[in-house]
Amino acid sequence: MNTVTKKRAQDMAAQKYKYGFVTAIESETAPKGLSKDTVRFISAKKNEPAWLLEWRLKAYRHWLTITEPDWANIHHPPIDYQDAYYYAAPKSGKKPQSLEEIDPELLKTYEKLGIPLKEQAILAGVTPKVAVDAVFDSVSVATTYKKELEKHGIIFCPISEAVQKHPELVQKYLGSVVPITDNFFASLNSAVFTDGSFVYVPKGVRCPMELSTYFRINAENTGQFERTLIIADTGSYVSYLEGCTAPKRDENQLHAAVVELIALDDAQIKYATVQNWYPGDENGKGGIYNFVTKRGACRGKNSKISWTQVETGSAITWKYPSCVLQGDNSTGEFYSVAITNHHQQADTGTKMIHIGKNTKSTIISKGISAGSAQNTYRGLVKILRTAKGARNKTQCDSLLIGDQCGAHTVPYIESRQPSARVEHEATTSKISEDQLFYCRQRGLGDEEAMALIVNGFCKEVLAELPMEFAVEAQKLVGISLEGSVG
């Protein structure tokens, strides 16, 4: 590599992760480490009812008896769970009641991230409205458009607030999809979750705007354990988007979230994620460890849950957004783009559990590997004896850039119902020299050509994103692959 290209590569690496800044804000933390006291501290901070504290402690006690799962195709030094903070909140006294009361440093942070916390007067028909819940380290700092949503009976608020104001809903549904004993990280999350979003869409209501939560990890040595619970009541519809970023830090930070979705009869939930946690540097130093449990229950007949994810960040991604298809004629969808570059590792996929009659699921997974990265699709399609007429279609495509990276596909299919139809297709291809040269001959620079080709490869998945985020995701795809050519 000559000096000019080296300089260019360095410049690119430097601009690559533009969300890596740190907000200078004082934070209040729980004492380092994890113990019963930590759990009590968090519960007390949130002024939680006794049942929730008991629920947390139960999860904690269970967590002590289990170990990290070791079946994923990921490698990392052991995580010291006592060497982290489990609660960090911006020190600003009581929770702001309106946007005017929010710490200006926080407002500036979200402005820099491009997240609108002000309910701007949006011209009709120009940009669709998006309601935002902003979670900074362990607490939700702002939720927009709450009033307007309330008019429709929609509840969109931090989960800590829902615990206070709508305890009956929280108690009924929390842990009903992902039980506290589900897995190591889900148990951990249940014990120490701090905040996250809560959504309830009442019967027959179509949510008039996109809802989104924006997660930001700021404090050092702090894990983020957010909990999201979305309930779509009979005949309702909601589309939800989650975004994530974190500062550049040399040490690894843990993020272990749990997301539970519940769709009742004829209800539909679309859940999209653009995950852009700090991936670490080109040499694999730093970055977020993302161990996330996401699951949706199609409880009602004709219900539908769609997961769309664009995973570009994190040093390690361990994530399997799944659907439990209980209701007859219910539908589960999983559309995924996972991009790994440099030393990133992703082991991601889905589980589709068919229980009800004529349940349908679709899986489209696009894995892109560059640099020395490892990318694994892991999926389970399980069809129970009760799922007469169940259908699944799975398509897994992997794209390799360079010859140091790896792509792996691990599909499991278990069917106990002879009338079920399961289709699985998988391809692995390398980005071709011919395609790159063709694009460059037409005037596109090498990085631009790569971004165009990869975006084409991901098209079916990106098309599932809400329009306003699809453009952003396309750009992100390009940025994530910078430095992977030549």
Add this chain to the structure above:
Amino acid sequence: MLEIKNLHVVVDGKEILKGIDLTIKAGEVHAIMGPNGSGKSTLSYVLAGREGYDVTQGTVKFKGKDLLALKPEERAAQGIFLAFQYPVEIPGVSNINFLKSALNAIRKAHGESELDAMQMLKLLREKAKALGMTEEMLKRAVNVGFSGGEKKRNEVLQMAVLEPALCILDETDSGLDIDALKIVAEGVNALRSKDRAMLIITHYQRLLDYIKPDAVHVLAQGKIQASGGAALAEELEAKGYAGFAPHEAA
């Protein structure tokens, strides 16, 4: 416009071009004919800047500048266009999006403003119509599921949109039936202008029945063996390449 002097090119350790001299002025159409393996496609790739083609001797100047020092995309921005013998498929990328990205990259390199989606669509519709291409073809992924003729037409469409200074057509006639050949040739002819040069690489004379060249060169064994007017192509058609490639013939 294009000045090639004593060009030697090595591919995989083997010398393919062994001293090419060729000058093309603006407004001229030159044809290079030659048997398979004579180095015709190598010449087109070297001019476009493909990796793996090492120039060991000689110079290439384009509009007075050293062409060989430029990257492929910089050459494209300078106005070099290669219509590929085998156009490449790019799944998931629509023709419209591809051409918009390409044209805007070139406009950006020239310091011009980028076209938005509406402007682009208008321009494309106009150019596509002239080539008998449907709007549906514009929406399809680049060359995916295109017939041989459609692919070549698509190359000419790209040429018409990007308006290059030098068009290099690499065996554009290969795999075309006579109707497709006529459409492609008409498209190319429509792009002839006094500011634009063309280099047409072909094995057969039949394309030159439709695109009349100002000069014809015979390339064999890595060298230009003969140059002449349009009549030379007819002579080749009658006699074959044997007379120009003594070793191969023997």
